[in-house]
Amino acid sequence: MTSKAGSSPEKAAGKDAEKKLPRKAQDVNLALRRAYESAIDETIPQSMLDLLNKLD
Numbered sequence: 404m405t406s407k408a409g410s411s412p413e414k415a416a417g418k419d420a421e422k423k424l425p426r427k428a429q430d431v432n433l434a435l436r437r438a439y440e441s442a443i444d445e446t447i448p449q450s451m452l453d454l455l456n457k458l459d
Contacts, residue, residue: 424432
């Protein structure tokens with residue numbers, strides 16, 4: 404048996420993967436993606452930065 408590296412049928416990426424998911428799973432994915440994006444956009448409080456600087 405031979406198989407090509409990187410060609411796994413179980414792993415689908417991007418929008419193709421979402422098309423195969425049930426609607427509820429798509430909704431959960433969207434909610435998680437929005438929560439993640441909003442967390443990324445948050446600024447780090449100065450008190451946390453001060454604590455991190457003390458570690459150096």
